Amino acid sequence: MAITIQDVEHIAKLARLRLTEEEKLRFQKELGKIIEYFDQLKKLNTDGVPPTTHVVPLENVLREDAVKPCLSVEEALANAPDRKGNYFRVPKVVEKEG
Amino acid sequence: MKLAELKGWELRELIKKGETGCKEAVASFLDEIKKKNKSLNSFLTLTEESALKSAEIVDKKVSQKQKLGALAGIPIAVKDNICLRGVKTTCGSHILDNFVPPYNATVVEKLKKEDAIIIGKTNLDEFAMGSSTENSYFGPSKNPHDLKKVPGGSSGGSAVAVASGLATMALGSDTGGSIRQPAALCGVVGLKPTYGTVSRYGLVAFASSLDQIGPLTKDVKDSALLFGVISGHDPNDSTSLKISSKDYLKTLDSYKTKFKVAVPKEAFGAGNEKDVEEAVKKAIKLMEKLNWSVSEVSLPYMEYAIATYYIIATAEASSNLARYDGVKYGYRSKDSSQLLELYQNTRGEGFGNEVKRRIMLGTYVLSAGYYEAYYGKGQKVRTFIKQDFDNVFKDFDIVIMPTSPTVAFGLGEKIEDPLTMYLSDIFTVSANLAGIPAISIPCGKSKAGLPIGLQILAKPLAEETIFKAAYMLEQNLKT
Numbered sequence: 274m275a276i277t278i279q280d281v282e283h284i285a286k287l288a289r290l291r292l293t294e295e296e297k298l299r300f301q302k303e304l305g306k307i308i309e310y311f312d313q314l315k316k317l318n319t320d321g322v323p324p325t326t327h328v329v330p331l332e333n334v335l336r337e338d339a340v341k342p343c344l345s346v347e348e349a350l351a352n353a354p355d356r357k358g359n360y361f362r363v364p365k366v367v368e369k370e371g
Numbered sequence: 372m373k374l375a376e377l378k379g380w381e382l383r384e385l386i387k388k389g390e391t392g393c394k395e396a397v398a399s400f401l402d403e404i405k406k407k408n409k410s411l412n413s414f415l416t417l418t419e420e421s422a423l424k425s426a427e428i429v430d431k432k433v434s435q436k437q438k439l440g441a442l443a444g445i446p447i448a449v450k451d452n453i454c455l456r457g458v459k460t461t462c463g464s465h466i467l468d469n470f471v472p473p474y475n476a477t478v479v480e481k482l483k484k485e486d487a488i489i490i491g492k493t494n495l496d497e498f499a500m501g502s503s504t505e506n507s508y509f510g511p512s513k514n515p516h517d518l519k520k521v522p523g524g525s526s527g528g529s530a531v532a533v534a535s536g537l538a539t540m541a542l543g544s545d546t547g548g549s550i551r552q553p554a555a556l557c558g559v560v561g562l563k564p565t566y567g568t569v570s571r572y573g574l575v576a577f578a579s580s581l582d583q584i585g586p587l588t589k590d591v592k593d594s595a596l597l598f599g600v601i602s603g604h605d606p607n608d609s610t611s612l613k614i615s616s617k618d619y620l621k622t623l624d625s626y627k628t629k630f631k632v633a634v635p636k637e638a639f640g641a642g643n644e645k646d647v648e649e650a651v652k653k654a655i656k657l658m659e660k661l662n663w664s665v666s667e668v669s670l671p672y673m674e675y676a677i678a679t680y681y682i683i684a685t686a687e688a689s690s691n692l693a694r695y696d697g698v699k700y701g702y703r704s705k706d707s708s709q710l711l712e713l714y715q716n717t718r719g720e721g722f723g724n725e726v727k728r729r730i731m732l733g734t735y736v737l738s739a740g741y742y743e744a745y746y747g748k749g750q751k752v753r754t755f756i757k758q759d760f761d762n763v764f765k766d767f768d769i770v771i772m773p774t775s776p777t778v779a780f781g782l783g784e785k786i787e788d789p790l791t792m793y794l795s796d797i798f799t800v801s802a803n804l805a806g807i808p809a810i811s812i813p814c815g816k817s818k819a820g821l822p823i824g825l826q827i828l829a830k831p832l833a834e835e836t837i838f839k840a841a842y843m844l845e846q847n848l849k850t
Contacts, residue, residue: 291719328806
């Protein structure tokens, strides 16, 4: 399955990755080759085969809703690239349509 | 006798008997690291101060004849994707190069409880994605057997630390072979435990249905010792199995057993280096000499394991790595005027090549229109691969394969060709897809003197079988 530059740009947008023009060209070539390799699975008939999402037979692991110690505000904010008071600071969220 | 050459269980005895002080021993390891790390690039961070402090506590316990933990005084290196409170945990990535976790991983708590000495954090392929450590933001680690060769990956730094005597034991993580393959390429023992036996709490997630923490050690006894400490149920990991930890070292006392051995025909022939194939076949001959019954079997879906693995692993990775957005921790790109731009710039600048490639692949196989054809299909073929093993383990105790089709390859040799690099995981990814335990032990060297690994796989929770078989082979492979 051939991958176009438009495909690469679309996936990069979904993945929130800024790519350089050079990266786009490289990924177009590389992803195409790898996805072609993935295509060998199409040979196999998997009708009615249940998917394996997890190898361990565990379901709905719940814990008690108990009060436990947790990180302090200072600890939680210690790695913040930018903060204001007790908040993480980020650039403007509301964007113009475009 | 050189401390650097001792196994963990030997060093603990020495310290216990007072034949060497723990602080003195730890200081000598730290000195060695400072001398050799420049050429090997095994460690990213040293925890010198806390290591010496922990060693003093062990010395005090010895002098006061207090009970010592199972790992007392043993210098252990921890892969840099496992959180250590107050110590930088970079994952080999620019995006986390200033991240200091505010908590300890469960495995770290368990090491500390048993008086282990954590001496530092080791190098890895960025986010554990790779088979050579060449994808580390901090440069590749080097194979101590030949500095021009890769040590394997992604737990390359941990394998190098153990192989070169810079640490007595190490922790790694294995998503598709990242413990076993570097163990094989560096000539040490590496175990990927049954999925769910070791808590992943505090392990930076790559592919959550495949990731598992495990030991890299000098011998099988140390592997059993360390696995016994780190395994067991953890309420902080919802995929953790309800099992209690066990003294696996004790189970080795009665190791002389005969095993029913399955040798998959798909793992031999074209594709393997001649020296690798010969060494593994020699080990199989040895099993026959030990009167183990050896039979050829077929794992017909093994040829689809790489495609299946790279679909599932990249899909899970693209989702797990969505958290790196430059908001709460880690690297943030400087000039972004809007939030979307902040995300895109941060991730574009913060991630390296291989990580971007895998996020792109994972996003693609999960995207509208392709989900069923790739991700859905991959999950169904995963069922076939698991059934292959279920069938074999109805009649056999263990499966034997090479760990890697080649010995250590040259630095730079495969890095420009991602698909070729992926294919080097051919014998290791199946155990992760099936969730079963597998160990790699040294089984000889190539003509050029590079180590070769033998892989032993067993059914879920059969670590005891693996240790016994591996221990017996280890005793008999000695020349």
